[in-house]
Amino acid sequence: MKLSFDALKQQLKDREISLSHQRLKVLAFLCRSRGHPTADEIYLALREEIATLSKTTVYNTLRVLEESGMVQAIGIEDHETRFDLSPPDHGHFKCLSCGTVSDVPMDIQALFPEAMNHWRVDETQVNFKGICPDCLSGEEESK
Amino acid sequence: MKLSFDALKQQLKDREISLSHQRLKVLAFLCRSRGHPTADEIYLALREEIATLSKTTVYNTLRVLEESGMVQAIGIEDHETRFDLSPPDHGHFKCLSCGTVSDVPMDIQALFPEAMNHWRVDETQVNFKGICPDCLSGEEESK
DNA sequence: TCCTACTTTGTAATGGTTACATCCGAGAGG
DNA sequence: CCTCTCGGATGTAACCATTACAAAGTAGGA
Ligand SMILES: [Mn+2]
Ligand SMILES: [Mn+2]
Ligand SMILES: [Zn+2]
Ligand SMILES: [Zn+2]
Numbered sequence: 001m002k003l004s005f006d007a008l009k010q011q012l013k014d015r016e017i018s019l020s021h022q023r024l025k026v027l028a029f030l031c032r033s034r035g036h037p038t039a040d041e042i043y044l045a046l047r048e049e050i051a052t053l054s055k056t057t058v059y060n061t062l063r064v065l066e067e068s069g070m071v072q073a074i075g076i077e078d079h080e081t082r083f084d085l086s087p088p089d090h091g092h093f094k095c096l097s098c099g100t101v102s103d104v105p106m107d108i109q110a111l112f113p114e115a116m117n118h119w120r121v122d123e124t125q126v127n128f129k130g131i132c133p134d135c136l137s138g139e140e141e142s143k
Numbered sequence: 144m145k146l147s148f149d150a151l152k153q154q155l156k157d158r159e160i161s162l163s164h165q166r167l168k169v170l171a172f173l174c175r176s177r178g179h180p181t182a183d184e185i186y187l188a189l190r191e192e193i194a195t196l197s198k199t200t201v202y203n204t205l206r207v208l209e210e211s212g213m214v215q216a217i218g219i220e221d222h223e224t225r226f227d228l229s230p231p232d233h234g235h236f237k238c239l240s241c242g243t244v245s246d247v248p249m250d251i252q253a254l255f256p257e258a259m260n261h262w263r264v265d266e267t268q269v270n271f272k273g274i275c276p277d278c279l280s281g282e283e284e285s286k
Numbered sequence: 287t288c289c290t291a292c293t294t295t296g297t298a299a300t301g302g303t304t305a306c307a308t309c310c311g312a313g314a315g316g
Numbered sequence: 317c318c319t320c321t322c323g324g325a326t327g328t329a330a331c332c333a334t335t336a337c338a339a340a341g342t343a344g345g346a
Contacts, residue, residue, distance in 0.1 A: 037282040054326040074217050113249055129266040197295045
């Protein structure tokens with residue numbers, strides 16, 4: 001469940017991160033984005049609104065948001081990081097056919113073995129790869 | 144639990160992958176390796192045995208082994224892939240302090256929600272990040 | 287021996303990400 | 317208004333793991 005844009009703005013204030021025009025635009029894009037965009041996708045989409053936008057600014061902003069805990073970097077792909085505004089309480093599924101990255105509702109907090117309680121866990125990611133229902137039905141049709 | 148080198152050689156034969164000198168060396172290195180080496184670590188280590196070894200060969204071999212299902216590529220790090228010869232029935236933990244990647248025994252096969260049985264899952268990875276016990280005790284000492 | 291398919295090798299290219307120097311722009315203070 | 321300052325934004329170059337590609341080597345069969 002995503003937070004509203006206004007709530008996110010408030011979070012920026014609370015963390016004393018100045019609400020620059022570019023940062024708000026990146027945040028708004030993540031907010032209205034249904035999937036899990038890459039830095040490049042964010043850049044290409046926002047460049048239509050901010051003609052002078054630099055890709056470095058997108059990376060800088062994403063790092064600021066990530067360090068503040070508002071955004072999570074998803075490493076489900078080898079050479080392309082995806083970004084998620086939602087709280088990190090779910091897994092992700094990448095369809096090897098269409099490339100979509102979907103949410104997988106599940107409790108990932110309780111995964112780490114209790115027997116290993118001497119370890120400090122800061123982050124948990126659960127990544128699945130396979131074929132999504134849409135692509136599966138497409139495969140059957142082509143038989 | 145890792146298979147013996149001889150058992151691995153047999154697997155190559157079964158899959159009709161020719162047992163070239165370089166492939167056997169890569170496999171032997173993964174077999175005796177305790178951690179989860181990167182392609183570069185494999186290359187540097189084996190270059191002492193095979194002076195003419197090319198890094199491309201290491202990557203080619205790893206891809207062949209991965210496609211045959213004998214080796215798993217672990218994407219716990221953003222910028223470098225690690226390789227695991229063990230069966231993919233466990234999670235991984237990366238210590239943000241010392242960089243070690245450890246195994247986390249757990250049943251990752253039963254993780255995908257049964258409600259999503261219309262999805263075909265080919266691969267599951269569970270990645271934790273945090274601080275390992277060794278580094279935690281080190282932090283306490285330095286207080 | 288010759289042929290052919292496979293493997294290895296070296297080098298160049300790729301592409302996401304980061305480092306760095308420079309530029310800009312909103313305020314504070316005069 | 318003017319100027320100073322500093323965080324943020326920008327553009328370019330560098331980084332670096334990985335891949336593409338072409339050339340060279342190799343084993344095995346006819
Ligand atoms: Mn998500
Ligand atoms: Mn492992
Ligand atoms: Zn799909
Ligand atoms: Zn450690």
